[in-house]
Amino acid sequence: MSVNLKSIVESLIFVSDQPVSLDKLCGVLEEHERPEIRTALEQLVDEYRESARGIVLVEVAGGYQLRSRPENADYLRRLTRSKTTKFSQSALETLAIIAYRQPITRAEIEYLRGVDSGGVVKTLLEKKLLKILGKKDIPGKPLIYGTSREFLEMFNLKDLSSLPSLKEIQELAPTDAFSAQQDLPLDEPGESDQ
Amino acid sequence: MSVNLKSIVESLIFVSDQPVSLDKLCGVLEEHERPEIRTALEQLVDEYRESARGIVLVEVAGGYQLRSRPENADYLRRLTRSKTTKFSQSALETLAIIAYRQPITRAEIEYLRGVDSGGVVKTLLEKKLLKILGKKDIPGKPLIYGTSREFLEMFNLKDLSSLPSLKEIQELAPTDAFSAQQDLPLDEPGESDQ
Amino acid sequence: MTENSLFAANASYQVNIEEFEGPLDLLLHLIKKNEVDIYNIPIAAITRQYLDYLDLMKDLNLDIAGEFLVMAATLLQIKSKMLLPVTAEEENEEEEEDPRAELVRRLLEYQKYKEAAITLGQCELLGRDLFARKFSAPELASFEIEEEPAEVELFELIEAFQRVLAKVSPDSFHEVGADGLSIADRIAEVLALLEGEEAVAFESLFIGDVTRDGLVITFLAILELCKLKMIRITQARDRGTIWIMPVAVSGDGDAVEDEEGNIHVGKS
Numbered sequence: 001m002s003v004n005l006k007s008i009v010e011s012l013i014f015v016s017d018q019p020v021s022l023d024k025l026c027g028v029l030e031e032h033e034r035p036e037i038r039t040a041l042e043q044l045v046d047e048y049r050e051s052a053r054g055i056v057l058v059e060v061a062g063g064y065q066l067r068s069r070p071e072n073a074d075y076l077r078r079l080t081r082s083k084t085t086k087f088s089q090s091a092l093e094t095l096a097i098i099a100y101r102q103p104i105t106r107a108e109i110e111y112l113r114g115v116d117s118g119g120v121v122k123t124l125l126e127k128k129l130l131k132i133l134g135k136k137d138i139p140g141k142p143l144i145y146g147t148s149r150e151f152l153e154m155f156n157l158k159d160l161s162s163l164p165s166l167k168e169i170q171e172l173a174p175t176d177a178f179s180a181q182q183d184l185p186l187d188e189p190g191e192s193d194q
Numbered sequence: 195m196s197v198n199l200k201s202i203v204e205s206l207i208f209v210s211d212q213p214v215s216l217d218k219l220c221g222v223l224e225e226h227e228r229p230e231i232r233t234a235l236e237q238l239v240d241e242y243r244e245s246a247r248g249i250v251l252v253e254v255a256g257g258y259q260l261r262s263r264p265e266n267a268d269y270l271r272r273l274t275r276s277k278t279t280k281f282s283q284s285a286l287e288t289l290a291i292i293a294y295r296q297p298i299t300r301a302e303i304e305y306l307r308g309v310d311s312g313g314v315v316k317t318l319l320e321k322k323l324l325k326i327l328g329k330k331d332i333p334g335k336p337l338i339y340g341t342s343r344e345f346l347e348m349f350n351l352k353d354l355s356s357l358p359s360l361k362e363i364q365e366l367a368p369t370d371a372f373s374a375q376q377d378l379p380l381d382e383p384g385e386s387d388q
Numbered sequence: 389m390t391e392n393s394l395f396a397a398n399a400s401y402q403v404n405i406e407e408f409e410g411p412l413d414l415l416l417h418l419i420k421k422n423e424v425d426i427y428n429i430p431i432a433a434i435t436r437q438y439l440d441y442l443d444l445m446k447d448l449n450l451d452i453a454g455e456f457l458v459m460a461a462t463l464l465q466i467k468s469k470m471l472l473p474v475t476a477e478e479e480n481e482e483e484e485e486d487p488r489a490e491l492v493r494r495l496l497e498y499q500k501y502k503e504a505a506i507t508l509g510q511c512e513l514l515g516r517d518l519f520a521r522k523f524s525a526p527e528l529a530s531f532e533i534e535e536e537p538a539e540v541e542l543f544e545l546i547e548a549f550q551r552v553l554a555k556v557s558p559d560s561f562h563e564v565g566a567d568g569l570s571i572a573d574r575i576a577e578v579l580a581l582l583e584g585e586e587a588v589a590f591e592s593l594f595i596g597d598v599t600r601d602g603l604v605i606t607f608l609a610i611l612e613l614c615k616l617k618m619i620r621i622t623q624a625r626d627r628g629t630i631w632i633m634p635v636a637v638s639g640d641g642d643a644v645e646d647e648e649g650n651i652h653v654g655k656s
Contacts, residue, residue, distance in 0.1 A: 008269050010248025011262035015270055015525035028272045054204025058518070067518040072205040076519050078222050079206055085515035090409055092505035100504060106366070112497060115410030115455045118366035125366075125543045132542040135356045143358055148541065155511040156518060164507045166500050211523040262527050274528055281540045283548070290549035297607040306552055327607070328630050331591040338607065349542050360553075363546050 005032060005040040019063030019153065061152035062159055085154070094120045095129060095151070099163055102146035103133045109145075121145065129154060199226060199234040207238075213257025288314045289323060289341075293357060296340035297327045303339075315339065323348065411459030412498040414441060419495070426495060429488055431470055435463040466491060574609035582619065582634040590621070590630035 012028060013020050022041060026034050041064065048057035055066050068076055077084055087095070090113075097112050098104055109117045124130045129151045135141040147160070157163060206222060207214045216235060220228050235258065242251035248263050262270060281289070284307075291306050292298055303311045318324045325342040329335040341354070351357060408414045418437050419426055439460060445452050469487035486492075512518055582588055593606060610632065613619045620633045 004246075007246055007248040007263055008266045011266040012248075012269060012273055014249050014260070014521075015262050015273065015528055017520075017522060017524055028269060052201055054201040054206075055208050056518070065520055066208070067514070067520045068205040068209050069201055070512050070517040072202045073517045073519075075202050075222060076205055076209055077516075079209065085513050087509060089505065092509050093409060093501060096501050096504040096508050099508070100501070112494075112501060113410055114412035114459070114494070114498065115453065122363070122366040125363075126547070128541065128543075130543075132358055134350060134352065135358075141356075143362055153520075154514045155508060156514060157511065164504070167503050205519075209519040209521060211521070259526075262525065267527070270528060281544070283551075286540060286544060286548040287552050290545045291552055293545060294549050297604065297611070308555060328590050335591075348540070349545070351542075358542060358546060360546065360550065363543070363550075 005029070005036065006044055009037065009040050010044055013057070013064050013066055016065070018149075019059075019061045019065040021063040024063065058156060059158045060156055061149050065153075067156075088120075090115075090117075090120050091124060095124060095147070098124075098130060098145055099147045099151065099160065100166060103136075103144040104146075105136055105142040105144055107142060199223070199230065200238050203231065203234050204238055207251070207258050207260055210259070213253075213255045213259040215257040218257065282314075284309075284311070284314050285318060289318055289345075292318075292324060292339050293341050293345065293354075294360075297338045298340075299330055299336040299338055301336060409502075410453070411438075411456050412495060413502070414438065414456070415459070415491075416495055416499055416502070427492060429492065431463065431467050431488060435460075435467050438463055462491065574605050575612055578606070578609050578613060578632075579618070579634070582632065585634070587622075587631040587633045590632055593632065 008029065009025060012025060022034075022038060025037050025041065026032075029037055045057055045059075045064070048055070054069050054072060056069050058065055058067050060067075093113055094109060094117055097109050101108070101112075106118060106121060109121065121130065125132070125145075127150075128148055130145050131148045133144045133146045136144045151157075152159065202223065203219060206219060216228070216232060219231050219235065220226075223231055239251055239253075239258070242249070248266060249260050250263050252259055252261050287307060288303060288311050291303050295302070295306070300311060300315055303315065315324065319326070319339075322342055322344040324339050324345070327338045327340045330338055345351075346353065349357075408417065415434065415438065418434050418441075419429060422430075422433065422437075424430055424434070442452055442456060442460060445456075466487045514520060578593055581593060590610075593610065610619070610621075614621060618635050620635055622631050622633065
């Protein structure tokens with residue numbers, strides 16, 4: 001029975017074009033208990049990890065997905081013919097800032113980067129790596145941005161908390177003053193108090 | 195080396211949306227001899243046959259393809275029941291027109307899209323993303339459509355005024371194309387500074 | 389920043405220039421190159437090198453982005469502040485801050501994200517290092533798919549609308565309710581129609597509108613009135629007649645009545 005369940009879980013993950021979460025599996029496999037399903041999933045993960053097969057089972061974007069083994073990437077690129085995913089430094093910088101500081105406005109991104117970032121934000125939106133979260137409730141109602149599920153999928157991240165931790169340079173800092181980084185000293189549009 | 199090749203072949207078959215023939219594999223893996231590739235493929239087929247896994251390797255349409263185990267089909271059907279399918283382009287276009295141009299009749303939608311849109315409108319109504327706002331008092335009394343509360347929920351919008359305007363997107367990276375496009379007067383009554 | 393490739397002879401400079409994402413990036417580079425303490429930036433020297441760099445860009449006829457000039461001004465300002473002797477008065481002012489402090493904060497912050505960006509770039513990328521099956525499995529094809537609320541991002545909606553606009557002649561677009569004026573006029577007309585009535589059938593508000601514009605504007609007017617809570621819209625049963633009622637009738641609000649009166653007078 002347990003073997004069977006593992007096989008079913010594998011089938012389900014296999015046919016999904018998106019990472020499948022444990023919740024989703026439990027919803028589909030309603031006649032099975034959650035611990036049972038979790039065990040099957042964990043066994044599957046272990047098996048994949050231990051094998052040197054061409055398919056790996058990764059935990060990504062809040063779920064599980066089968067992906068090709070990274071070591072084989074060279075060969076796969078020949079097959080897909082499509083352009084390899086590649087990011088410019090400005091795209092990566094902007095993504096990093098948004099990933100770590102979301103929800104964030106364009107003005108905040110630009111303050112941190114020191115340059116106009118509208119173009120790169122638009123490109124990232126087009127690539128679906130960002131999403132518009134709404135409008136910030138301050139004068140001018142600027143749009144606020146965050147990273148998308150596709151961002152996690154693209155960068156093979158389990159969730160936002162598995163982003164590599166920011167390297168703090170604080171031990172060098174003479175005081176803690178520099179560590180306060182909550183609000184950016186940005187002028188809100190409309191407020192001209194400078 | 196042979197193990198490696200097997201892994202590569204598996205990766206290649208895995209990412210292909212069509213059955214992969216031996217010829218195709220030989221074309222991609224040009225630095226390997228055909229017999230070598232055939233052996234790797236055969237080993238792979240054997241391995242899959244002997245395992246009770248959720249994925250099977252089948253020979254189909256002159257090539258090899260990974261499929262989910264047929265015995266698990268019932269479960270897959272449940273997955274499709276809760277599948278969140280992506281919007282088709284026509285659905286998205288129609289929804290966009292209605293969101294930005296409501297209240298609007300089907301004839302107006304079709305005028306803008308240039309194609310019959312009855313089916314799409316019906317689907318969107320069924321998904322509760324649209325609502326009927328009323329009837330137009332002209333011959334035929336066509337229905338007038340607008341977006342629903344569910345639409346706002348889906349996009350996590352507080353109200354229609356938090357729908358990003360075209361202008362806001364164009365300001366990210368100005369392009370000449372449609373810079374003259376007017377915004378809909380969806381602003382709050384108080385803000386009549388246009 | 390710039391993709392000017394006219395200056396083949398100066399290719400080496402150009403490579404350098406393109407490396408910098410912005411003024412912060414350039415400053416970090418200068419600080420690193422000079423091996424100075426970021427908490428004690430020799431502002432005069434760094435400013436000079438920074439300005440030299442801008443000169444170089446100018447000589448190469450490269451566009452200098454506005455941000456670089458703003459930073460130049462900031463640096464000069466900091467430099468002049470540091471040259472000023474600290475007066476006793478200023479010293480008393482709540483723990484006077486080093487003029488460089490804000491810049492240092494920004495540089496540190498920027499450096500943090502710059503490094504995060506590098507780390508991010510080293511992740512195993514989908515479509516570069518790993519590949520997934522980004523197509524729907526053929527074994528699902530035989531099943532009838534019952535769609536659930538689909539996933540779509542706001543931006544896709546905007547893109548879709550832009551796509552539509554791209555296909556339609558611009559002229560045909562200026563018709564729909566673009567001018568708020570006619571909506572305001574129509575609001576007054578609708579209120580006039582409601583005047584003294586208990587309820588009016590929704591459809592009857594559209595009588596006389598022959599153009600699409602007119603209909604749409606009437607509709608926007610009704611929505612506007614609804615938002616202003618000056619009318620109520622009711623429907624007895626699904627797809628039955630929709631009734632529009634002036635809110636003043638159901639009591640609650642002299643202000644509304646006032647406003648209604650005003651608009652009515654203004655119209656007639």
